[in-house]
Amino acid sequence: MxxxxxxxxxxxxxxxxxxxxxxxxxxxxxRDAFGRGxxxxxxxxxxxxxxxxxxxxx
Numbered sequence: 205m206x207x208x209x210x211x212x213x214x215x216x217x218x219x220x221x222x223x224x225x226x227x228x229x230x231x232x233x234x235r236d237a238f239g240r241g242x243x244x245x246x247x248x249x250x251x252x253x254x255x256x257x258x259x260x261x262x
Contacts (some may be wrong), residue, residue, distance in 0.1 A: 206221040227238035 206223065208219050208221055209225060211220050211225065216259050224238070224242070229234045230238075
């Protein structure tokens with residue numbers, strides 16, 4: 205499991221993984237690329253879970 209830290213934002217305190225925090229320090233382009241990569245991973249995981257649920261007989 206990734207290490208998490210709480211950070212203060214305009215909307216309040218949020219939990220962020222250390223990789224995400226470090227990505228914000230590398231510049232806008234690298235930060236955005238990191239965010240797109242994480243989004244793709246999350247979408248793929250969600251789709252895989254949906255496929256498993258569809259294929260599982262009730």
